[in-house]
Amino acid sequence: MPPVHELAAALVAADPVTARRVGALDPRTGAPTLALPRTDPEHLAALEATLLAWSGEPTAAPGTLAWLEQRCVGAEVALRLVELRVARPWARAPYWYVETLGDALAAVRPDLLPDEGYAASYVDLLRSAAGFLSGAREHLLPEDVPRLWAQLAVPAAEGLHRMVTTDLPALTERLPGGLHTLVHLLLRALGAAVEDLLEHCRSLASTGAGTWSVGEEVFTGLLRDYHCLDLGVEELWQRGWDEVRAAEEGLVELAAELDPARTWQEQVAELRAQRTPAEEFLTAYRTETERARRITLEHDLLTVPDDEECVVEPLPEFRRAGLPLGEMRTVPAYATERVSRFFITPADPDATPERRAGHERENCPAFVRSIVGHETYPGHHLQSVHHQLGTDEDSFLRFFRMPLFVEGWGLYVEDLLEERVFGRSPQALFARRNRLWRALRVVIDTGLHTGRLGHEEAVSLLLDRTAMDRRMATGEVDRYTRHDNPTYPSTYVLGRDLFHRLRERFGDGMPLGRLHDALLAHGSPSLPLLERVLEEELG
Template sequence: MLSLSAAFVVQLGGCSLPFLTSESVEDRFHRLADSYLSGRDVDGSSPRTGPVEERLSIAEDSSGARRAGGFLEAMQSVDTSSLTLDDKIDWMLLNADMRRTVRDLRLRTAERSPGRYLILGSIDWAIGGDRRPTDDTWRSVLTALRRAPIVMKTGRQQLHAPPPLWVRLAVNAAERYCGYLDTTFPAIVAEKAPVQLRDSLTIAASASRDALERFRVYLRDTLVAGHDDAWAVGEEHYNWLLEEYHHLPYTAESMIEEGRRVHRETQQALMDLARRIDPVRSWQELVEDMKRVHPQPGAIIAAYEEESGRAKDLIGRRSMITIPPAETLIFVPTAPALRETYAWGGYGGIVQQNSVMTGRFFVTDIVPGMSTSEIEEKLRTQNTGWITVIALHEGYPGHHLQSVYSRLHPHPVRSRLGSTYFGEGWALFCESWMGREGFFTDRWDSLGWLQMRLWRTARVIIDPSIHTGRMTYDQAVEFFIDEVGLERSAAEAEVNRYTTWPTQAPSYIIGWLEIERLKADMARLLGDRFTEKQFVESLLRTGSLPLALMRRSLLEQPQP
């Protein structure tokens, strides 16, 4: 397979279109980058910023693509051979982001994605958890509630033949948001909202709730859906994303082959571990035992928080990596719209609160209205073996710590743009790293870790397969159940998410493998000067780069 660095050596070598101006090449590039990231136009002017329903319109999508196209043209006047290596890499990041913005217009998201018009997730993020929202936060919530009915009206005007699966997901999410506005939201308002805003919030929530119900009924009973597999992006677009956006030397076909290879290796590792645990039982039988060990209903979030604290403590005691000051991680319930696509939970990014970088770890717990069988299936899914691994993957030293480092990066391009192949590869690297450091303390931790790796290798097979017609939705679900041992609801949640985010699912395994290869190359380069702490801090301080560009940055520049 081609090395990641080889594929883009020509582009990094330089684009030599001259731009005759007194402005230096470096200054021109930085000005263009700042304008693009700040939402200004190529000439530096600020575009008109309308209400959220306008920003979600078909016309706005077209305008955004035209804006990105204008920046692409301007970027060609930057002679990249005159830039530093760091600026060349930033040029590549921006160029890929602009090209994707232009290309994504063909996906017609405004017409095909009903979930786009369910904007109440921002409310749940803003006021959930133990913290007390500020008055400004509550005013923003009030604005969102008042705009939500208008946004859903925009959706009714724009939606055309969306995939039936996406319609079903939006119908279910709308129903859950109705329940949220009926019960959870009023309780939070009564406890935390400023007295002078409570009546306005209650009135706006009631209007949003009525609009949600109308939108739900419209989606369910009136909107004509498209073809069953209309969510698939096709082989040509999938391959374009891999090569041009993620900077990877893969096609859908070669990625599936790599996935099958690593899948077989992981199956063998699971069988070897099972023999060490119990010579007469299969790994599948042991996994069934592991699923019976789980928190009680309502205690799942606390279990994640406890394991995350244990991971952070180990990192500190062993001085594995520097954790920057002024950061924290809070744990909140999964937003209603995400419950059918995130069976376990996930990382919701950072918000700045009182000068503290506050990460949000959302967890899918038991909720009112679940049947007895649904509760049992969710508890088996949220078993302690998986909780231990997911806690470090999403929190410390995984996504949260990586996001903290990204926020602190001096290059605006790298603090704003990122690669899922680095981000997920980093989190998977952390699982192996923490395992070597002794974080996994019993057989279920180790078994859960390897079963989760099998889950990730299955993703490398499934994602390109469903988007290129090699596998149906139902076949993908059954593959997860039969090959990995997932519960059906978890398998469906997985495949639901892949339909909305092509090329993301393989990033865990592919990114991890490339980071391990880079680590080996760095060790050879530095010899006795190499330490794991130095390596991981170099990775995070470089930024969330596509692995081809990460490799160039670390191997072609002097290391301390």
């Protein structure tokens, strides 16, 4: 790995999950690390000490790149201290163990298994995996674990068990011959450890007494110290409702223009009734991804470099429980190839016909077209490419990614496509329905974590206000409760509005595509901080 910022290097060394996320390679193998994170008190205390050593006010002049970097360091420290002191997923979130091990196993490179050095790393992973899962029984106590989080872990653990007992044994033949027997024994032991964790999760699903709500103080602290926003909880709550009302008015207005005889709900229901067959999900998303790339080029919305690619793949089974539609894994910060992976959640083969039909409605062509721009071109994928191009490897700006920027850009892209491509059309109507969904995220995010809303109330809001299917609505709200999600759902709308503000301030006299290039030229910092830098650069 090339020289990187000192704090970034420390976080990569301390946490293999972070290392895989940012694309740091194991120097022994030249591939993503297969290590699992430590959860012992000594290691966690050392990590907290490292973070505290980097806390403090910035010393560089405001508006400079050095100041921006220092502010981003402070934001990262604030977020990770909340994880260590409040979220504590190793002690409260059973799904964390499943996802962490599953991601490590999914990172295994089958093509490298014949190499003795890489095979040794794989064996080390299997040796440590059973102990890692066994530690869950020690750390996950009923008084700390929210029942919902245990419930989310059950289907994830079932998917992990199938991966360990079905998928991984098929890789064994690729290993050097002397390791076959050992690996079969290790996989058998790991399968038993997953079964044991699954039993524990089922127990915690009925005995867990923890709470997933972080409370108003922590929520406010994240808005202030991580997102760098001067925004209180009550103000955000009211703003969310204002956004909901504005989105509903926009839907009513456009629906009346398109077909005065029918409500927007009736028109959207017709679009959703044009279901994408489950067996065609991947094809539909791949086709729309190619189309979105062409649109970005034809309308010159953002520079598209030659050496980028966005691959559409099925989501691994152990990740599907909390992701009803899928997940985007953008170009890692330090990756040598600019390739993103857009994972799509396949239909459950065991689902009832009614539930399968609901999944097909949620993936109707209008939705696929709307979300693909957000996720791929000129959305998250292409923004992550510009993140790499605009940051030096030894700057903390290369390591750091702020959801206010990333998700704000994705939602801004949806507005951009309506403005430049969809016009006043049924496709635009569906996009406005999605705008309402994102506005409700602000209300639900704030409400769930400050005691203003319960889980079922939040699900009902999505059902009643957006006509979303229950499967997806429940999956959405489940995700908002996760340890790593407080304030995240609100960043879509907040970031979108800030991008519109930057366009209004700095867009005069500049082609739109070149303005977008400039906005994306400093990585993915908090947008109020970026605005201060752009004042110095663009005037």
